[in-house]
Amino acid sequence: MCHYCIKYNYSFLILIFVNIASGSKVKNVTLAVGRHIRSITYPQGSGMGIFFAISVPLDLPEKSVSMAFYFEANYRLPNDKNLTDCYECYQEENINRKFTYDIIESKLESAGYPGRKCLLRAICEAALNPVTGNGLVGDIIHILFTPSSSKEENLSQEIVDAESNCSCTDYDCPMSLLDIISHYIH
DSSP: OOHHHHHHHHHHHHHHHHHHHTTOOOSOHHHHHTSOOOOOOOOTTOEEEEEEEEEEEEOOTTOOEEEEEEEEEEEEOOOOTTOOOHHHHTSOOOOOHHHHHHHHHHHHHHTTSOHHHHHHHHHHHHHHSOOTTSHHHHHHHHHHHOGGGSOOOOOOHHHHHHHHSOOGGGSOOSSOHHHHHHHHHO
């Protein structure tokens, strides 16, 4: 290799090192690239999921049984039309009870059920028939449908009352979420 090439490589490495060491960062990416940043925005509440499943057959004579492992990851998609700083996309957001209840309501409404009424019925049923002591699923249902099991989250009075003063006939919902969950468990 020629002497000039080696000297050029060292100069290039020193230039890169000085640039990195100086900590020069452009605050406005649009100015750095000289064009508007293009991004895709999605409707409010959109998400993307990735899942992985593996099924392992069990060696049981006269039966065909498999054990499956299922892994899932869900990500919220950006919905801000003026999204310019990717850091804002990745800021941690807490998943609280109100957010979870809003998702349950919207999923029930998209299935053709009265979302709010069915949610209130599920909270009422969980209060009248505690599901603690039913393993992991029972604990999850208890935490999910018992608003008093967590800190104050500024929930509507209607949701708080559904747990404390309720009769499940008060809510005009044609199905019971807890019955559906119990059906799949047993």
